[in-house]
Amino acid sequence: MVDSLRLIRRRIALIERRGPLAGAGDPACWPTGHSALDWALGGGLPCGRLHELLAESGEAGSGSGFAAMLAYLLGGEWLWLSEERAWRQAGALSATGLAAIGFDPARLILALLPDATAVLRAAVDGLRCPALGGVLIELTGDPRALDLTASRRLVLAAEKSGVSAILLRLDGQAAPSAAQTRWRVTAAPSVPLAAGAPGRPAWDLELLRQRGRPAGGIWRVEWDYEQGRLRDWYERDGTALPGAVAPAAADRSAGAGTTLHHAG
Amino acid sequence: MRLTACDAAARTLGLVPGMTLTDAQARVPELAVADADPAADQQWLERIADACDRFTPLVEAEPPDGLILDMTGGLHLFGGETALIAQVEARMRRWASHVHLAMAATPEGARALARFQTVPVADEAAALRRLPVAALELEADALRDLRRAGLKTIADLADRPAAPLAARFGAALIDRLDRLLGRSDSRIVPRRTAPALVLERRFAEPIATVEAAMAVIGDLAREAAQVLAERHRGGRRFVARLYRTDGHVIELAVESGLPLRDPPRIARLFAEGVGALADPIDPGFGFDMIRLAVPRDEPLAAAQLALEGGEAREEAVAALIDRLSARVGRERVRRFVPRDSHIPEQAALALPAIDLATPASWPAPEPGEPPLRPIRLFDPPQLVEVIAGLPDGPPQRFRWRRILHEVARAEGPERIGGQWWRRAPGDPGLARDYYRVEDVRGRRFWLFRHGLYGEGARDPRWYVHGLFA
Numbered sequence: 112m113v114d115s116l117r118l119i120r121r122r123i124a125l126i127e128r129r130g131p132l133a134g135a136g137d138p139a140c141w142p143t144g145h146s147a148l149d150w151a152l153g154g155g156l157p158c159g160r161l162h163e164l165l166a167e168s169g170e171a172g173s174g175s176g177f178a179a180m181l182a183y184l185l186g187g188e189w190l191w192l193s194e195e196r197a198w199r200q201a202g203a204l205s206a207t208g209l210a211a212i213g214f215d216p217a218r219l220i221l222a223l224l225p226d227a228t229a230v231l232r233a234a235v236d237g238l239r240c241p242a243l244g245g246v247l248i249e250l251t252g253d254p255r256a257l258d259l260t261a262s263r264r265l266v267l268a269a270e271k272s273g274v275s276a277i278l279l280r281l282d283g284q285a286a287p288s289a290a291q292t293r294w295r296v297t298a299a300p301s302v303p304l305a306a307g308a309p310g311r312p313a314w315d316l317e318l319l320r321q322r323g324r325p326a327g328g329i330w331r332v333e334w335d336y337e338q339g340r341l342r343d344w345y346e347r348d349g350t351a352l353p354g355a356v357a358p359a360a361a362d363r364s365a366g367a368g369t370t371l372h373h374a375g
Numbered sequence: 376m377r378l379t380a381c382d383a384a385a386r387t388l389g390l391v392p393g394m395t396l397t398d399a400q401a402r403v404p405e406l407a408v409a410d411a412d413p414a415a416d417q418q419w420l421e422r423i424a425d426a427c428d429r430f431t432p433l434v435e436a437e438p439p440d441g442l443i444l445d446m447t448g449g450l451h452l453f454g455g456e457t458a459l460i461a462q463v464e465a466r467m468r469r470w471a472s473h474v475h476l477a478m479a480a481t482p483e484g485a486r487a488l489a490r491f492q493t494v495p496v497a498d499e500a501a502a503l504r505r506l507p508v509a510a511l512e513l514e515a516d517a518l519r520d521l522r523r524a525g526l527k528t529i530a531d532l533a534d535r536p537a538a539p540l541a542a543r544f545g546a547a548l549i550d551r552l553d554r555l556l557g558r559s560d561s562r563i564v565p566r567r568t569a570p571a572l573v574l575e576r577r578f579a580e581p582i583a584t585v586e587a588a589m590a591v592i593g594d595l596a597r598e599a600a601q602v603l604a605e606r607h608r609g610g611r612r613f614v615a616r617l618y619r620t621d622g623h624v625i626e627l628a629v630e631s632g633l634p635l636r637d638p639p640r641i642a643r644l645f646a647e648g649v650g651a652l653a654d655p656i657d658p659g660f661g662f663d664m665i666r667l668a669v670p671r672d673e674p675l676a677a678a679q680l681a682l683e684g685g686e687a688r689e690e691a692v693a694a695l696i697d698r699l700s701a702r703v704g705r706e707r708v709r710r711f712v713p714r715d716s717h718i719p720e721q722a723a724l725a726l727p728a729i730d731l732a733t734p735a736s737w738p739a740p741e742p743g744e745p746p747l748r749p750i751r752l753f754d755p756p757q758l759v760e761v762i763a764g765l766p767d768g769p770p771q772r773f774r775w776r777r778i779l780h781e782v783a784r785a786e787g788p789e790r791i792g793g794q795w796w797r798r799a800p801g802d803p804g805l806a807r808d809y810y811r812v813e814d815v816r817g818r819r820f821w822l823f824r825h826g827l828y829g830e831g832a833r834d835p836r837w838y839v840h841g842l843f844a
Contacts, residue, residue: 139632169776170818175750176844188692201751202842207721208713208750210737212844217734222699223707223724233699242691289738298817300783301745308786309813310745310842334844337742 118144122339141184143230144340151328152292158185158245159273160291161266165319168251168281171201173298176312179214180334185275187244190220190237192230197251198223201281206358213336217298218244222338227254231261238268238276245275252282262288279337285319293320297345299331312333313344379411383473408783413439423470424566426622429664430698432573435482435563440488443482443559443563469622479503480557487511487555503556504530513549517544529555538547570614570670574598579660581620588617589646590663595667596641609634609675613641618664619657625656629701632693632729634675640694647701696728705729713737717791719840722755747789747811749821749841759822764837766828769810773822775839787811788824806836819843 149155150371166174182189191204198204206216224230229249237246248265262278266289269276283294292375295317301310301325312334312358320352321327331344376396385406390399400406416439424436430453433445446459460476467474477488479499486508488502496502506529508521521544526532532552533542541549553559572596582588603609611634617625629644649656655668700708709725712735716722726780740746762772762779771783787810798804805826813819820842826835 169778170842172749172751172819172842172844179750179844190695194378202753203751205748205750206713206725206737207719207748208746208752208841208844211740211746211748212750213740216713216723216737219711220696220728221709221711222830223709224703229703233703236698237695240691240695242688245693256813298819300815300817301813301819303784304745304786306786307784308745309784309811309819309843312819313817315817336740340459 114327118142118338118340119240129243141186143184144338145330145332145343146333147315147328148330148332148341149235151325152321156181156184157291159269161269161276161278161289163278163280163288163290163293164296165280165283165285165294166296168197168200169343170296170298171281173312173314174279174281174296175201175204175249176212176334177294177296177314178277179209179212179317181277182216182247183336185245187243187349188218188220189245189247190222190233190243191247191249192222192224192233192237192375193249194227194230194251194254195223195225197249197281198362200251212334213339227256231256231265234276235264235268238265238274241272241273243274245277247279250283251280253286254283257286260285260290262290266290276301289322290320291322292318293326295319302333302344305330318335384509391760393510413566416440419470423467425624426466426618427463428616428624429618429666430459432569433563433565433667434567435565437486441486443485444786445482445565446478463650466622468747475697481554482563483551483554483561484557488624504528504533508532509546511555513551517548520544520604568670570668571608571672572599572602572610572669573666574602574668575664575666577664578662581663582662582665583658585649585656588656588658588665589642589649590668591665592645593638593642595665596638596645599667600636600638600641601667603636603669603672603675605670607674608670608674609636610641610672611635612671613644614668615645616666616668616671617662618666619659620661620663621659623659629697630705632732633690634673635697636675640697644697644701647698650706651702666686693732700727700729710734711737714789718794719748719791720752722748745811746843749819751842752841753839756840759837759839761837769822769824770837771811773837775820780818780820782812783815784813785810791823809840 131266140153140157142149142155143152155163164174164178176318204221209216221235224233230250232250234246234248237243253322263274265278268274297315299313299315304310310333313332314334315329315331317329332341333344335342378390378394378396380392381390385403388403390403390406396405396408400408418435420438420440420442424434424442427434427442427444431444433447435443436717437443442462442690449713450459453462456478460478464474464476468474475489477485477492479485479670484499484503487506491506491510492502493631494504494505508526508529508531509518510529513521517569524543529552533556534550537549547799550559554561576591576715582591595615596613599610610631611629612628615627617627619625627645627648629641629648631644635641694709705727708728710731711730712724712726712731714722757775758775761770762774764770769782769787772779774780788808789810790808792806793804795804805821807825809821810822811819812822821840822837823840824835824837828835
């Protein structure tokens with residue numbers, strides 16, 4: 112009941128194109144719609160923070176899809192900054208593709224920049240503009256410009272203005288950073304439609320790290336863009352399988368991830 | 376090989392442009408010859424025209440070696456005709472060794488005096504009358520006819536009634552004559568249109584540092600903001616020109632997505648533009664004039680109150696786009712615009728964001744359908760090696776980027792034909808049969824087969840065009 116109320120509120124806010132309301136210190140949280148995931152996040156995705164995503168460049172579709180979904184949930188107008196090399200390896204972002212998964216391409220301002228330093232500089236500029244909903248940074252590999260200082264700068268700018276930041280790293284290695292959450296995104300087989308056709312976007316999300324809260328947890332999810340929420344992959348006909356996810360208790364340390372076995 | 380230009384010494388020895396090189400070298404064995412470079416000449420003329428911008432924005436270049444400046448209404452700025460001519464001559468001497476200057480009431484008159492006058496005469500009308508008929512720049516036949524009829528100078532033509540002359544030599548003659556003598560008005564076609572607002576500062580002591588120049592630009596921006604506020608307009612494009620004492624001109628241009636007249640923001644855009652230049656600005660011996668022009672402006676109402684934050688938000692985003700565009704270039708900051716095309720790579724365009732004030736509207740996806748278009752598109756599509764293929768469907772196994780993918784699910788074909796209306800009749804081009812394909816790991820691809828089996832000499836190729844979310 113509470114979930115659907117939050118969902119309705121958020122959909123109204125998106126229709127009115129308002130960004131989330133950022134309180135001082137305590138960020139507003141946008142629930143994803145997946146109860147276990149929201150529980151692990153402590154209510155939902157906090158806005159005004161930096162979220163880091165790691166994906167392989169061969170699975171750039173999944174990485175971009177999850178990033179676009181996060182941007183959709185966090186709301187507002189987004190600035191998508193890409194390194195040219197990322198587009199050469201993983202393909203260009205397609206507006207029709209974004210529209211097909213429910214993200215309105217009119218909400219996007221795109222900038223293709225020559226190297227990581229230019230991208231990070233433009234990102235700080237974007238984060239200082241409180242009118243934006245967020246800034247999405249797309250980089251490949253492990254650029255030297257992206258070190259702990261750079262990520263702290265991004266986090267400070269984001270916290271001050273309430274603008275969220277998503278850092279999508281294709282073929283990146285996990286390194287110390289000031290991100291609020293760090294995810295690994297891999298493609299998962301989709302729930303098939305009639306005649307064995309591939310279905311909706313499905314991903315395996317692993318929460319590698321979360322600041323101030325326990326990390327760990329792998330969830331196989333499906334993105335339902337009609338309702339604007341993530342569904343558990345095993346959720347069929349609206350009922351979740353009992354015991355599909357074992358929630359981590361607050362006093363247990365990080366690393367209590369669950370692994371899901373699937374048939375076939 | 377012919378001569379295109381000769382200097383004065385060569386002319387006294389009897390050489391003229393148009394003579395063959397061998398003839399010329401026969402007459403003057405010690406002739407110094409250089410290759411003609413019309414492109415370099417044109418560039419040289421353009422640079423001089425740029426430098427003449429300090430006198431007036433209305434300059435017309437007449438290749439290969441002429442310039443016309445429209446000084447109407449601006450003589451008082453230079454202290455009168457004589458002072459102006461002295462300044463122009465002094466400037467021109469830096470660029471060229473031979474300068475012929477003349478001033479008249481019409482462009483044609485000035486041109487004729489500059490090119491054909493041999494004896495300086497104080498009075499303009501008298502000077503024009505003394506010119507030969509060649510000054511009218513008619514066709515060679517017409518000039519020959521005039522000479523045969525005994526009409527050798529402009530004075531001969533000016534005194535006769537117009538109607539018989541027009542009947543005998545054509546109306547064009549009378550037209551040109553009127554324009555030459557100032558009886559009818561004509562305007563030049565300037566290289567650049569005069570901007571809506573121009574402010575300038577001249578310095579008796581040239582300013583030597585770039586920081587001081589930027590401060591002056593800030594002052595000019597404040598003045599411009601006042602003028603724009605009076606007119607209820609805002610600028611969309613601002614151009615600052617820094618004139619060096621040696622004649623070189625440095626131009627900085629910045630743009631804004633929405634009409635702007637806030638001085639700190641204009642100054643900041645210029646600072647971003649200067650910071651983004653590949654080479655730092657070289658003041659040389661100093662700038663003796665700085666000009667700020669607003670070539671493009673639009674209506675802008677008096678300060679809008681931000682009632683719900685809606686207007687202010689739009690402006691804030693537009694300001695961010697302006698700053699980023701000034702720093703990295705307007706082409707790199709884009710927005711998506713839908714296009715009506717069935718070809719996937721042309722269904723959406725990414726256009727410079729600074730040109731698009733209102734966001735476009737996109738069609739919503741159909742409910743119940745999976746995404747039919749991939750989130751990432753490869754340009755160009757990437758070739759895949761098919762290991763086990765079927766004639767009527769996607770391959771069961773394919774290799775892409777050295778990884779073998781085993782197909783678990785597929786949907787298709789979606790046939791997207793070429794633009795047959797653009798090709799020769801009878802050649803429809805190859806159609807693409809698209810398949811949405813998922814491998815056992817869950818990676819989803821958009822593959823297509825280019826052409827059909829049995830069509831063409833070899834088996835059709837398969838490509839991956841995009842990756843799905």
